[in-house]
Structures are given as C-alpha cells and as structure tokens.
Amino acid sequence: MAASIIETCHVACSANRTPNVVSWGRGGTIAFGTCNSVALYDPQERRVVALLNGHKGRVNAVQWVHKKDDAPECHVVSGGSDNRIILWEDQRGKFVQSVECKGHTGPVSAVDAIYTEDSEVLIASSSSDSTVRLWLCSDSNEAECLHNVSFGSAFMMNVSLALLPGTTVPILACGGDDSRVHLYVQESGQLQRAMSLPGHEDWVRGVKWACAGGELLLASCSQDSLIRVWRLCAKSGTDTRTEDDHSLIKMKEDVFEVKDRGMVSVFAVSLETVLAGHENWVYGVHWQPPVYKGGKLQQPLVLLSASMDKTMIIWAPEEGSGVWVEQVRVGEVGGNTLGFYGCQMSADGSMILAHAFHGALHLWCKDQNKEGEWRPGVVISGHFNAVQDLCWDPEGEFVLSVGSDQTTRLFTPWRKQDTKQATWHEISRPQIHGYDLQCLAMVGRFQFVSGADEKVLRVFQAPRNFVENFANISGISKEKLLQSSGLASLPEGASTPALGLSNKAVFQGDLVPKTAEEEEQFSSISAQYQESYFHPLSLTEPPPEDDLLQNTLWPEVQKLYGHGFEMFCLASESTRTLVASACKASKAEHAAVLLWSTATWRQLQALPYHTLTVTQMAFSPDAKFLLAVSRDRTWSLWRRKLPTPEEPEPLFALCAHTDKDTAMHSRIIWSCDWSPDSKYFVTSSRDKKVIVWGLCMPESSEEPAIPLEVTPRSSVLDVGDSATAVAFCPSVCPDSSYLLAVGLECGRILLYRWRPGQEGAAGSDWISCGGTDTVQSHTLAVKRLRWRPRAGRAGLENSEMDGPSDTERKLEEKSSWVQLASASADHSVKIFNINKWALYHRHH
Numbered sequence: 001m002a003a004s005i006i007e008t009c010h011v012a013c014s015a016n017r018t019p020n021v022v023s024w025g026r027g028g029t030i031a032f033g034t035c036n037s038v039a040l041y042d043p044q045e046r047r048v049v050a051l052l053n054g055h056k057g058r059v060n061a062v063q064w065v066h067k068k069d070d071a072p073e074c075h076v077v078s079g080g081s082d083n084r085i086i087l088w089e090d091q092r093g094k095f096v097q098s099v100e101c102k103g104h105t106g107p108v109s110a111v112d113a114i115y116t117e118d119s120e121v122l123i124a125s126s127s128s129d130s131t132v133r134l135w136l137c138s139d140s141n142e143a144e145c146l147h148n149v150s151f152g153s154a155f156m157m158n159v160s161l162a163l164l165p166g167t168t169v170p171i172l173a174c175g176g177d178d179s180r181v182h183l184y185v186q187e188s189g190q191l192q193r194a195m196s197l198p199g200h201e202d203w204v205r206g207v208k209w210a211c212a213g214g215e216l217l218l219a220s221c222s223q224d225s226l227i228r229v230w231r232l233c234a235k236s237g238t239d240t241r242t243e244d245d246h247s248l249i250k251m252k253e254d255v256f257e258v259k260d261r262g263m264v265s266v267f268a269v270s271l272e273t274v275l276a277g278h279e280n281w282v283y284g285v286h287w288q289p290p291v292y293k294g295g296k297l298q299q300p301l302v303l304l305s306a307s308m309d310k311t312m313i314i315w316a317p318e319e320g321s322g323v324w325v326e327q328v329r330v331g332e333v334g335g336n337t338l339g340f341y342g343c344q345m346s347a348d349g350s351m352i353l354a355h356a357f358h359g360a361l362h363l364w365c366k367d368q369n370k371e372g373e374w375r376p377g378v379v380i381s382g383h384f385n386a387v388q389d390l391c392w393d394p395e396g397e398f399v400l401s402v403g404s405d406q407t408t409r410l411f412t413p414w415r416k417q418d419t420k421q422a423t424w425h426e427i428s429r430p431q432i433h434g435y436d437l438q439c440l441a442m443v444g445r446f447q448f449v450s451g452a453d454e455k456v457l458r459v460f461q462a463p464r465n466f467v468e469n470f471a472n473i474s475g476i477s478k479e480k481l482l483q484s485s486g487l488a489s490l491p492e493g494a495s496t497p498a499l500g501l502s503n504k505a506v507f508q509g510d511l512v513p514k515t516a517e518e519e520e521q522f523s524s525i526s527a528q529y530q531e532s533y534f535h536p537l538s539l540t541e542p543p544p545e546d547d548l549l550q551n552t553l554w555p556e557v558q559k560l561y562g563h564g565f566e567m568f569c570l571a572s573e574s575t576r577t578l579v580a581s582a583c584k585a586s587k588a589e590h591a592a593v594l595l596w597s598t599a600t601w602r603q604l605q606a607l608p609y610h611t612l613t614v615t616q617m618a619f620s621p622d623a624k625f626l627l628a629v630s631r632d633r634t635w636s637l638w639r640r641k642l643p644t645p646e647e648p649e650p651l652f653a654l655c656a657h658t659d660k661d662t663a664m665h666s667r668i669i670w671s672c673d674w675s676p677d678s679k680y681f682v683t684s685s686r687d688k689k690v691i692v693w694g695l696c697m698p699e700s701s702e703e704p705a706i707p708l709e710v711t712p713r714s715s716v717l718d719v720g721d722s723a724t725a726v727a728f729c730p731s732v733c734p735d736s737s738y739l740l741a742v743g744l745e746c747g748r749i750l751l752y753r754w755r756p757g758q759e760g761a762a763g764s765d766w767i768s769c770g771g772t773d774t775v776q777s778h779t780l781a782v783k784r785l786r787w788r789p790r791a792g793r794a795g796l797e798n799s800e801m802d803g804p805s806d807t808e809r810k811l812e813e814k815s816s817w818v819q820l821a822s823a824s825a826d827h828s829v830k831i832f833n834i835n836k837w838a839l840y841h842r843h844h
Contacts, residue, residue, distance in 0.1 A: 043363065157177065167258065491505035
C-alpha cells in the first residue's frame with residue numbers, strides 16, 4: 001500500500017465533564033469520552049492512539065467490557081447525550097462500531113457491561129428519562145432490549161453488573177437520587193427487584209461490584225461523603241434456619257432467593273464497612289483489578305475513591321485486624337478548581353487516575369523506590385470546550401490555542417532522552433481567564449495578543465521561567481533564546497489576584513522567602529485570600545495539571561481599548577510591527593478594523609468599510625496588504641502606503657473590495673488566507689465555495705493606481721459543506737502549484753492543489769488530494785487551520801540534539817513533510833503530518 005498522505009501526529013483533548021466517562025482497560029488503554037468521540041489513550045506512549053467517532057451528542061459514559069481471564073478487552077461500550085449506546089468491537093486491531101442500542105428517550109448517563117455464559121455482551125444503562133435498561137448484544141450485531149425498569153421521578157446515577165457466584169444469573173446494582181442502592185436479578189429475561197439497601201443519606205453517585213472468592217463485594221459512594229461496602233454471599237440450606245442464639249452479635253443480613261437452571265439459591269447481603277475520610281461528595285469508587293497469584297486470578301481487597309474535595313483515597317483492610325483504613329491519599333490542596341468526578345486504577349495497580357471538574361486527567365504513579373509514595377505522572381491534556389483559534393510561533397516550534405473554556409494553552413513536542421520519537425504536550429497555560437476566549441495572534445516568538453468576549457485586547461509576554469523551561473525541552477540553548485527576544489529584564493513568572501482577571505508579573509525579588517516575623521504579620525486576614533503564589537518550575541518532563549493551573553501563567557503587559565463589542569478576530573503581520581483587530585458588529589460603525597503598533601501599543605488607524613462583523617483577517621506575507629472578510633459576504637483589501645517624513649507610521653488605504661454585485665459568495669465568508677508569494681488570496685464561505693483571487697500588479701516599480709484590479713483567478717470550488725477554515729501551505733509545490741487545506745463544518749479537512757492559469761475547463765485547475773478519513777476528522781466544525789511556517793515536523797529537526805551525521809535526515813525531513821494544525825468546536829487541537837512526497841507522486 002502507498003504511504004498515506006495524512007497521518008495524525010497529535011490530538012490534544014480532555015475528558016468530558018461527567019462522572020462515568022473514563023475507563024481503564026486491562027490491556028493498559030484508557031478510554032474516555034471527549035466531546036462526541038471516545039478517545040483511546042496509551043499512558044505508556046502518552047498519546048491518543050484512536051478516536052471512535054459515532055455519537056451525535058456528548059459522550060457521557062464509557063466502559064470496557066472486561067474478559068473473565070483479564071486478557072486485553074475487545075469490546076468497549078459508550079453512552080451519549082444522543083440517547084444512544086454504542087458497542088465498539090476490536091476488528092483486526094481497530095475498534096469499529098458493531099452494535100447500536102436505541103430506546104432511551106433521554107441522555108444516557110451510565111453504562112456497564114459483562115459477558116454472559118454464552119459470551120454475549122449484556123449491557124445495563126441508566127438515563128435521565130428515569131429508566132434503567134438491560135440490553136443483550138448477540139453475535140448477529142443486533143441489540144435486544146431485555147427489560148426496562150422505570151423509576152418514576154427518580155434518577156439512577158450509576159449501574160454495575162456482575163454474575164451471582166456459582167450461577168449464571170446477572171445481578172444489577174443501581175444507585176440514585178433516592179439515597180438507596182437497588183439490587184435487581186434477572187429471571188427469565190426480566191429484571192426482578194431483589195432488595196434495596198438503605199443507609200446513605202444523600203444521592204448515591206457510584207456503585208461497583210467486585211468478585212472476591214465465592215462472594216461479591218459492592219462498594220457504593222454518596223454525596224453524604226461516605227462509602228459503604230456490602231458483602232453478598234450464598235447461604236447453604238442449613239444456614240437459613242438460624243438458631244436463636246442471643247450471645248452472638250451479628251450484622252443484620254437481608255436474604256433473597258434466585259432460581260437458576262431449576263435450582264433455588266439463597267443469597268445474603270450484609271454491610272461490611274463504612275468508610276469515612278472524604279470531606280465532600282464522593283463521586284466515584286473503583287476496585288483494584290484482579291491480579292494473577294499462583295496461576296489464579298485473585299481480587300485484591302483494595303478500593304479507590306475520588307471526591308469533590310480534590311482528593312483520591314486508596315482503602316484496604318489492615319493486616320492484623322481486617323479493619324478497613326485509608327492507606328494513601330493523593331490530590332491537590334488549594335487552587336481554585338473543583339474536585340474529581342471519577343477514578344480508575346491500572347491493571348497492575350501501579351497507577352491511579354482521576355478526571356476533574358475541568359476535564360483534566362490527573363495521574364499518579366507508585367514510586368518504585370519508596371514504599372507507599374505516589375508522585376504525579378505525565379498525562380494528556382487539552383481544552384474542555386470549543387477551541388476557537390490557534391497559532392504557530394514564528395519558528396514553528398510550538399502551537400498556542402485559545403478556547404471557550406477560557407484558557408490559552410501552549411503545546412510543544414517533547415523528546416524523551418535517547419529517543420527519536422517526539423510526543424506533544426501542554427507545557428504552559430499562559431492565560432486562565434474569566435471570559436470565553438475567541439482569537440489570538442503571535443507577536444514575535446514569546447509575545448501574543450488575545451481577545452475574548454470582552455471589549456479589551458490583552459497582550460502577554462513569556463516570563464523567564466517559561467523561556468528557561470522551553471530551552472530544556474526543545475534543546476535550543478537558553479542564551480540564544482534570551483538574546484533573540486531581548487528578554488534580559490524578564491519577570492520570573494506571573495500570578496492572578498484572587499478576584500482579578502489580569503496576570504501580574506512576579507519578579508526575582510518577590511521570590512525571597514519571608515522571615516518568621518514577617519510571617520506573623522501576614523498571617524492575619526490577607527492569608528485567607530492568598531494570591532495564587534507562583535513557584536518557579538524546573539521542568540525535566542511536562543508539568544502536571546496543578547502546575548499548569550498555577551505556575552505557568554504569562555504576565556499581562558498591556559491592555560488595548562478601542563472596540564465597542566466583544567472581540568472576534570486578530571491578525572499580526574510578518575515583520576511583527578502591526579496587529580489588526582475586529583469585534584462583533586451589527587452596524588458599520590462597529591465593524592471597522594483597528595490597527596495597533598506593537599512598539600507603543602497605540603491605536604494607529606481605524607479601517608471602516610464593512611457593515612457586519614469582520615470574521616477573519618490576514619496580512620500578506622510581504623506585509624504590503626491586509627485582507628478582511630466579513631459576515632456581510634464581501635471582502636476588502638487594504639494597501640500599505642509608503643511612509644513619508646510627515647507620517648513615519650505605516651498607514652493603510654482601501655484598494656479593492658467586492659460589493660453586492662461582485663461578491664461571488666452568497667453567504668458569510670468564514671475564512672481567508674494568502675499564498676506564500678503574496679500573489680493570490682483565497683476566501684471560503686458558508687455557501688460551500690472556495691475561490692482564489694489574484695492581484696493585477698503592474699510590472700513597473702511605481703505606486704500602482706488605486707483601486708487595484710482584483711479578479712477571481714480560480715474556478716469556483718464547491719467543497720460540499722460550509723467551508724469554515726482555509727489555509728495556503730507556505731511551501732510551494734514542485735510544479736508551481738499551491739497546496740491548500742479546507743476545513744468543513746462537519747469536521748473534515750480536505751487537501752487541494754491549485755494551479756494558476758488553468759481556467760480552461762471548469763474545475764481543471766483544482767486537483768483533489770484527498771482528506772481526513774472518519775477516524776482522523778473532527779466531529780464538529782473546524783474553526784481554524786494553520787500550516788507550520790517551516791517545512792519538516794516540529795521536534796524532529798532540532799540541530800542541537802543531533803549529531804552531524806543527521807544532516808541528510810534533516811534535509812529529507814524538510815523535503816518530505818509539512819505539518820498542519822487544526823482547531824475545532826469538538827474541543828480538540830489536532831496536528832497532522834502531511835507527506836508531500838506521497839501527495840505529489842500519487843496525483844501525477
């Protein structure tokens with residue numbers, strides 16, 4: 001098979017903000033719901049190995065179907081806000097959608113699944129339509145709803161399935177907002193209520209079965225901050241008629257009968273223990289997976305719990321007395337975040353994982369050297385809401401992205417010592433804001449401007465601590481970086497005041513530890529509202545979430561006032577002297593583009609032409625032109641005037657535009673970009689059209705007349721869906737054609753080559769070069785596409801790391817690969833490697 005043109009290099013995403021959305025498989029893979037997809041994440045390789053796209057709404061619940069012998073799973077089940085449950089099956093190493101269960105009338109909030117005696121998959125699901133359903137998925141890829149239990153006006157928060165010991169009868173535990181745990185057994189296909197276990201005093205959030213020897217253990221956790229462990233065991237016929245022996249104190253037992261293959265068995269349930277230790281709602285419990293001892297699978301008596309108090313606790317019985325006690329507690333203390341939604345433990349019990357209220361995964365690894373010590377591990381992170389915009393740094397070493405989750409995040413490739421492979425990680429979160437972020441533009445290598453749903457633009461500059469850590473990671477020398485950015489007088493870091501939105505700089509002098517007397521003075525009222533104190537990091541591996549939240553902010557150096565409505569788009573030009581900005585507008589007076597000087601941060605000029613919101617802008621690579629496209633379906637082109645002694649500042653004048661008659665686009669123009677040689681620009685619109693326009697420049701060197709003549713140079717390309725993003729590749733193809741990427745509202749990204757001067761037959765100037773397949777595509781609209789400014793793949797061509805023998809490899813790297821970054825409303829930032837070599841040779 002020919003080399004594939006597009007390969008996914010990295011997916012940055014986070015877990016959905018619901019309790020049952022993460023599941024750790026026995027094969028080591030972590031499955032979690034991210035927006036409408038299920039991500040399969042390999043914690044060893046530290047990357048997303050697959051995305052399962054099938055749901056049309058948010059994925060709320062994910063569960064691996066564990067095998068009896070604990071081999072790696074071949075089924076995973078997911079439930080979503082589209083009221084559907086999907087069973088995914090491993091077929092030749094790839095997970096595909098095998099069965100779909102339809103029937104719920106509300107979002108599915110919890111799922112669990114086991115194999116029956118006949119190796120069919122039995123699924124239990126709970127939904128906000130107040131029902132719990134039992135499904136049987138047979139080999140014929142059909143799902144049959146065996147039973148539907150209605151709870152009236154009550155909701156079940158969690159479900160767990162197991163087989164009763166010594167029988168083939170499934171038992172289902174449900175916990176919900178009536179503060180009880182309900183047990184159901186399956187008889188002749190129907191679910192019969194066996195009993196309800198009282199005791200919790202608030203909503204039951206989680207229930208989990210574990211099979212220990214010939215008994216079942218059930219853990220339940222609740223918003224009353226307590227965890228209860230129940231023991232279910234079979235009673236032999238003689239035990240049922242107990243003698244009236246008053247001298248024994250026994251726990252109260254509840255008994256129920258089950259018919260199985262003509263036999264009647266009696267089971268008793270008793271309360272084993274109540275675990276108190278959390279100080280807030282307990283959202284999740286998880287038993288340590290079974291381990292092999294002496295050739296037999298054994299269930300360790302170890303329980304993990306996660307709570308809104310931001311901690312996870314490992315519980316186990318004490319050796320001598322058998323009393324359950326807290327063994328280990330991990331988590332964050334302080335910070336401004338809410339706590340954990342759920343927890344999972346790896347198959348060998350050496351790693352534990354929690355997912356937090358803000359989508360972040362928190363991983364802890366057992367320290368091999370120190371007994372009982374756990375330390376934070378490196379794990380994937382990403383936005384937990386729509387990503388609106390992204391930008392490469394001028395050297396193409398890292399990507400900055402902003403999103404509706406009110407954060408700005410910085411991703412860069414990280415090469416572990418002595419490996420050739422680089423994995424991408426978030427190493428800084430420069431801005432954590434109080435408004436949804438909308439747009440950003442890089443100004444130089446370590447400075448950016450961002451705009452949010454507010455009227456102010458904010459300018460940020462990297463602190464010294466970031467530059468030093470970036471040097472460690474990328475292998476570029478620190479001195480070189482500090483010189484290049486004139487960063488000698490940089491602050492160390494930044495912190496946000498308790499009630500403010502601006503990141504304040506922290507300088508070297510602020511880091512001096514206080515003396516005891518000073519501590520006394522400050523320990524009064526101000527200590528209760530502590531500034532989030534910044535601690536300099538020295539990174540030898542990517543930072544965990546707690547550090548990202550607190551110690552990787554960038555100081556805000558400037559605010560820019562001038563717009564009357566919320567910010568919508570930004571652009572900066574190649575010489576880094578100008579920034580253009582535009583805001584939401586329903587009238588011409590607010591739709592003007594403002595130009596700012598990056599030297600003084602003063603407003604230089606307002607460029608009025610459009611009547612509605614300007615949706616995107618782009619400076620030409622030679623910095624002579626500014627292009628703006630708008631919701632009013634037209635574009636405007638502004639030309640830089642040559643500076644005169646009276647006006648040294650660069651000013652722009654309108655030199656071409658379309659109007660109602662010449663527009664060609666009949667809907668909002670979403671996106672625009674320039675060809676690398678500044679001769680052509682492209683516009684893409686909701687009317688599914690992509691058009692390349694060209695400037696008719698006179699040959700002579702004098703100033704051309706205004707207005708310039710600008711005409712469509714390509715045939716109209718219909719891409720079949722609203723074209724929300726478009727980008728020209730900065731490296732021109734060998735046959736002097738241009739490579740373009742087009743992002744669609746459905747989430748697909750298409751590649752085209754366009755050859756100028758081929759307008760003969762309609763469409764012959766466009767050559768389709770394929771696009772992302774269903775696994776690679778986003779599930780919602782592509783918001784922004786940006787090519788890496790240099791050829792080659794980031795992190796694989798840093799000269800300082802390699803020996804001189806690698807020059808050939810570097811040349812080959814540059815000639816055969818380009819990288820494309822995409823931001824999408826499906827919460828993900830993706831980085832694709834595009835194989836130029838395969839691209840040109842396949843389509844010739």
